[in-house]
Amino acid sequence: EAQVTQNPRYLITVTGKKLTVTCSQNMNHEYMSWYRQDPGLGLRQIYYSMNVEVTDKGDVPEGYKVSRKEKRNFPLILESPSPNQTSLYFCASSGGGSYNEQFFGPGTRLTVL
């Protein structure tokens, strides 16, 4: 089954404790992205990746890191989480080119205390 998976689905942590949210896709997609969803603000892109070892900042990259060492995986790293990073996070992948449909993962609900 073609899918995007994320782990964990729910996470409660404390300020300053490094965490990683994993994302994996099995559709051999070139492009992957991370979004955060906050009420009234819609979906805002954090980082995106066009291929292995190629990443670029989205609209709200501050406080986040990403890496793309393998085509299927695109982890999101919060080195020192703060309460304003409490949000719902979605990973997405797309085939790129004319196939721009974003396939979203199930989401990760993060709470930073």
Add this chain to the structure above:
Amino acid sequence: GENVEQHPSTLSVQEGDSAVIKCTYSDSASNYFPWYKQELGKRPQLIIDIRSNVGEKKDQRIAVTLNKTAKHFSLHITETQPEDSAVYFCAASLIYNQGGKLIFGQGTELSVKP
């Protein structure tokens, strides 16, 4: 950079009525405009998209129209049903750009009352 504004933020209609959600974008170079539907507790899913070389696209009860001159596009849902209740997001991007960089609108919460 691109900016997408979406209105209204909430919309309530009676079952069977039509619903219209409008979006404006700022970058005239954008040429791909998808709409995503997010049901409560679920992930966003693409429902329809339109490219800048067409003015309208229909898929059963949903349609999207695009006015490139005015830089706005709209989602039209006819004969609404309770299962249409969800949050709808518009977005804008460049096809063949840096790979799926999408700018989303703020979302519209549609409620269809039986």
